[in-house]
Amino acid sequence: MNIIIAPDSFKGSLTSINAATVMKDAVLSVFPNCHVELKPMADGGEGTLESLLTSLNGEKVTVRCMGPLGDYIQSSYGIVKGKTAIIEGANIAGLPQVPLEKRNPDLTTSYGIGEVLLDAVEKGCTSFIICLGGSATNDGGLGMLMALGLKAWDENGREVGPFGSDLLKVAKISFTELHQNLTSLEFKVACDVDNPLCGERGASRVFGPQKGATKEQTIRYDNALDKFGSLIEAEMNQELKEIPGAGAAGGLGFAFLALGASLISGAELVANTLNLEQAIKEADLVITGEGQSDEQTLYGKAPGFVADLSNKYHVPAVLISGSLSGNIDRLRKKFAGCFSIINKPLTLEECMDRAEELLYEQTKQVIHFMKVIHGKRK
Numbered sequence: 001m002n003i004i005i006a007p008d009s010f011k012g013s014l015t016s017i018n019a020a021t022v023m024k025d026a027v028l029s030v031f032p033n034c035h036v037e038l039k040p041m042a043d044g045g046e047g048t049l050e051s052l053l054t055s056l057n058g059e060k061v062t063v064r065c066m067g068p069l070g071d072y073i074q075s076s077y078g079i080v081k082g083k084t085a086i087i088e089g090a091n092i093a094g095l096p097q098v099p100l101e102k103r104n105p106d107l108t109t110s111y112g113i114g115e116v117l118l119d120a121v122e123k124g125c126t127s128f129i130i131c132l133g134g135s136a137t138n139d140g141g142l143g144m145l146m147a148l149g150l151k152a153w154d155e156n157g158r159e160v161g162p163f164g165s166d167l168l169k170v171a172k173i174s175f176t177e178l179h180q181n182l183t184s185l186e187f188k189v190a191c192d193v194d195n196p197l198c199g200e201r202g203a204s205r206v207f208g209p210q211k212g213a214t215k216e217q218t219i220r221y222d223n224a225l226d227k228f229g230s231l232i233e234a235e236m237n238q239e240l241k242e243i244p245g246a247g248a249a250g251g252l253g254f255a256f257l258a259l260g261a262s263l264i265s266g267a268e269l270v271a272n273t274l275n276l277e278q279a280i281k282e283a284d285l286v287i288t289g290e291g292q293s294d295e296q297t298l299y300g301k302a303p304g305f306v307a308d309l310s311n312k313y314h315v316p317a318v319l320i321s322g323s324l325s326g327n328i329d330r331l332r333k334k335f336a337g338c339f340s341i342i343n344k345p346l347t348l349e350e351c352m353d354r355a356e357e358l359l360y361e362q363t364k365q366v367i368h369f370m371k372v373i374h375g376k377r378k
């Protein structure tokens with residue numbers, strides 16, 4: 001039996017490497033002689049920098065930059081072979097940096113991402129892998145673009161700032177003071193989702209609520225992103241809002257398109273660096289998982305991508321996640337089985353504290369069940 005274990009991180013409790021190791025221990029406790037290969041995944045969101053730096057042998061650089069709430073924080077990015085910078089948005093303006101009670105798209109900014117980018121340019125980097133997902137912002141990349149020199153004004157001609165609340169006021173923009181070197185840089189933007197900028201599947205309506213947006217705010221931000229998007233499209237003389245991934249990280253995908261970036265699937269980028277497809281081709285079973293699975297899992301998140309690859313080679317993929325919600329029937333179309341690690345009523349805090357033990361037990365249960373079925377078939 002050859003088993004590939006390719007989970008994403010269980011955000012806030014286990015990194016993808018931790019989760020994969022726990023799953024492996026559980027598998028080996030049932031099938032001590034099977035061959036298990038670990039492929040810790042990421043999809044552009046939290047953990048992608050770590051995963052890429054490990055597989056590409058890069059160096060970590062610490063940097064001071066503006067955090068999502070406007071105060072200065074210590075963050076980090078990666079440099080590979082002296083010229084490619086890997087910048088993870090979630091590590092600079094991500095949900096982990098904003099406590100639940102402070103989550104509000106009005107109060108957050110992606111400004112720090114632009115500052116980190118400039119730091120890498122100063123250090124001689126000319127190509128960039130930008131990882132998007134797990135952001136705390138819904139500013140359409142206004143903050144990031146402002147750090148690079150974009151200017152924006154409200155309808156009374158007053159210059160606006162870099163926060164979400166400023167995006168709501170933008171009536172005019174100018175790229176004339178944009179940092180000179182930007183045109184010669186190459187950007188690959190790894191997105192965790194393939195959503196467009198606006199509309200039903202857009203950044204604000206789908207991902208706004210996890211950033212603290214009320215229903216009313218999601219509608220206001222959807223309209224504001226549409227307007228901001230049109231201003232940028234007019235400057236660029238290009239249609240960008242509908243491009244898959246434009247809605248990643250509160251519209252940062254779109255802002256990078258305005259800098260001439262190409263958007264790619266974050267899961268695909270990580271999978272390619274890990275040679276995942278080849279490993280899956282030769283596997284009997286694939287196990288994946290993440291902190292919380294719902295329909296967003298199908299929009300390009302790591303477990304959905306792992307399932308697509310497994311289905312391509314008719315290898316069953318099992319999903320074991322912290323929790324399952326939404327339309328689980330849609331998940332079941334991709335996965336041979338979907339399981340939550342929660343085995344009795346527990347608070348979110350208890351689940352996160354006990355994630356390792358719960359993941360071990362549920363993985364063991366699933367594998368044990370498979371062993372019984374396998375034995376009966378023989």
Ligand SMILES: O=C(O)[C@H](O)CO
Pocket residue numbers: 045132133134135136192193207247248249250
């Ligand atoms: O950051 C976000 O908004 C989501 O993870 C989608 O990219």
